[in-house]
Amino acid sequence: MxxxxxxxxxxxxxxxxxxxxxxxxxxxxxxxxxxxTPETQALQADDISNPGMLWVLQGExxxxxxxxxANVACSGCHGDASRTMSGVAVRYPVFDEATGRPIDLxxxxxxxxxxxxxxxxxxPESDALLALTTYVTHQSRGMPVTPANDPRLAPFRExxxxxxxxxxxxxxxxxxxxxxxxWGKRLGGSAIPQAHPTGYPLYRLEWQMVGSLxxxxxxxxxxxxxxxxxxxxxxxxxxxxxxxxxxxGLPVETPAVRP
Amino acid sequence: MRENPIRVDETMGALGALxxxxxxxxxxxxxxLVISLPRWAVARPSLDEAIRTFTGGAAVLDGxxxxxxxxxxxxxxxxxxxxxxxxxMTTDDHVRRIAIFNEKNPEANVVVFHLGPRSxxxxxxxxxxxxxxxxxxxxxxxxxxxxxxSRASAIVTLAAxxxxxx
Amino acid sequence: xxxxxxxxxxxAKQGETVEIRAMIAHPxxxxxxxxxxxxxxPRDIIRRFACTYNGEEVFRADxxxxxxxxxxxxxxxxALASGTIEFTWTDDAGATQTASAMITVS
Numbered sequence: 099m100x101x102x103x104x105x106x107x108x109x110x111x112x113x114x115x116x117x118x119x120x121x122x123x124x125x126x127x128x129x130x131x132x133x134x135t136p137e138t139q140a141l142q143a144d145d146i147s148n149p150g151m152l153w154v155l156q157g158e159x160x161x162x163x164x165x166x167x168a169n170v171a172c173s174g175c176h177g178d179a180s181r182t183m184s185g186v187a188v189r190y191p192v193f194d195e196a197t198g199r200p201i202d203l204x205x206x207x208x209x210x211x212x213x214x215x216x217x218x219x220x221x222p223e224s225d226a227l228l229a230l231t232t233y234v235t236h237q238s239r240g241m242p243v244t245p246a247n248d249p250r251l252a253p254f255r256e257x258x259x260x261x262x263x264x265x266x267x268x269x270x271x272x273x274x275x276x277x278x279x280x281w282g283k284r285l286g287g288s289a290i291p292q293a294h295p296t297g298y299p300l301y302r303l304e305w306q307m308v309g310s311l312x313x314x315x316x317x318x319x320x321x322x323x324x325x326x327x328x329x330x331x332x333x334x335x336x337x338x339x340x341x342x343x344x345x346x347g348l349p350v351e352t353p354a355v356r357p
Numbered sequence: 358m359r360e361n362p363i364r365v366d367e368t369m370g371a372l373g374a375l376x377x378x379x380x381x382x383x384x385x386x387x388x389x390l391v392i393s394l395p396r397w398a399v400a401r402p403s404l405d406e407a408i409r410t411f412t413g414g415a416a417v418l419d420g421x422x423x424x425x426x427x428x429x430x431x432x433x434x435x436x437x438x439x440x441x442x443x444x445x446m447t448t449d450d451h452v453r454r455i456a457i458f459n460e461k462n463p464e465a466n467v468v469v470f471h472l473g474p475r476s477x478x479x480x481x482x483x484x485x486x487x488x489x490x491x492x493x494x495x496x497x498x499x500x501x502x503x504x505x506x507s508r509a510s511a512i513v514t515l516a517a518x519x520x521x522x523x
Numbered sequence: 524x525x526x527x528x529x530x531x532x533x534x535a536k537q538g539e540t541v542e543i544r545a546m547i548a549h550p551x552x553x554x555x556x557x558x559x560x561x562x563x564x565p566r567d568i569i570r571r572f573a574c575t576y577n578g579e580e581v582f583r584a585d586x587x588x589x590x591x592x593x594x595x596x597x598x599x600x601x602a603l604a605s606g607t608i609e610f611t612w613t614d615d616a617g618a619t620q621t622a623s624a625m626i627t628v629s
Binding site for chain 2: 138149
């Protein structure tokens with residue numbers, strides 16, 4: 099009897115697999131890790147060989163360095179990051195009262211720098227900003243992505259969804275064209291993953307360094323021959339918000355390694 | 358001048374003034390193609406020449422060294438390799454050096470490891486760059502002066518999407 | 524301070540062969556890449572990596588641009604006496620960065 103049910107279940111799922119090619123079905127959510135070769139997976143899995151850990155190390159050092167006119171370190175207010183930052187990154191982006199908009203973790207770190215430390219903001223993709231963001235996110239490694247349940251974020255998340263599904267560029271492709279409709283297939287020699295941002299900032303072999311989710315989004319926009327948004331653009335934060343909701347429940351991997 | 362379209366170098370500007378627009382475009386395109394051939398494309402020594410420089414011309418035998426390289430590489434910027442030579446690694450009988458060479462990168466040399474009896478084992482892992490699909494060779498020099506080699510090849514797939522430069 | 528990660532076993536038995544791993548943050552700029560301005564990015568690589576054990580060199584690597592960014596090496600050595608294992612990375616300009624670890628041999 100149990101076998102019969104199982105057969106029926108396989109039949110039903112196979113049927114739905116054919117009729118609903120769109121989107122990622124429940125239970126099919128998979129990290130980009132699963133689409134990599136065993137060699138690249140091994141690179142991420144072992145902290146001694148994962149080059150992203152060099153940015154974690156740098157972030158740990160920067161966390162304790164006093165900065166700005168306030169001459170205060172991150173640790174001066176937040177103490178031991180392994181306790182105070184554990185589980186923080188899984189909620190981001192969150193609603194920022196000051197601007198009335200969502201803010202991502204890198205944005206929060208820079209806001210902290212300018213407001214609390216009274217220092218100059220760190221440049222996008224600078225080693226220091228990536229290192230601090232990687233270090234803070236790393237404190238949540240293994241925890242499920244759990245976006246903030248804040249109704250004020252809803253319109254921004256909706257805009258992120260709209261951007262994800264809008265066709266852009268000379269190739270007239272949306273994010274969804276590849277990552278909802280064709281994940282698991284190949285584009286040239288590369289596997290198309292589901293585009294879950296669970297490992298950012300991550301070490302990309304193509305970059306030969308750690309980079310942010312926004313850098314990856316810019317690469318994708320250039321890939322479809324669209325004019326990319328600037329680093330820090332509100333559209334990017336809205337997209338990050340939608341992507342976090344879409345990845346809900348997947349474990350944080352930072353620092354991940356990707357090809 | 359018109360009969361000599363493949364004329365490249367700094368005189369291109371003067372050439373443009375002498376010939377017609379279409380002729381110049383064609384000449385210019387050919388010129389660019391020639392100019393854009395990277396210097397190393399003609400300058401680098403072959404795989405065999407590079408190995409000969411390392412061995413000083415001594416014979417290289419097959420065996421006693423093993424090179425592990427993944428056959429299919431997702432990104433040529435970081436290819437994990439492990440090289441292991443068979444040796445008791447004693448004062449009298451050990452591996453002195455292991456060198457890695459490639460066939461098609463801009464430079465043939467990759468890395469040279471210096472080992473000795475204090476190494477315990479002649480096994481080393483590292484990560485290398487492979488510009489394209491090609492052959493990689495490991496050559497081990499033993500303490501008796503003999504050379505042994507192993508070769509492996511990898512297919513390197515290229516990223517599907519183009520990138521901007523930071 | 525070097526941005527380097529080294530892995531040395533804390534303890535080992537006399538005569539045991541132990542695995543050492545070392546990685547340093549470095550772009551290993553090949554000199555063959557072209558920057559956004561169309562000009563080649565100048566070469567800047569780690570040229571030599573050496574490991575000493577109580578002052579004696581036990582492993583060395585001569586690097587060329589084909590070694591990946593953030594160079595990583597795993598190798599072995601024989602634990603003979605308690606002491607310091609030191610790592611030195613030397614770049615094209617001759618500047619060095621170091622890291623070290625202690626090993627207790629019983």
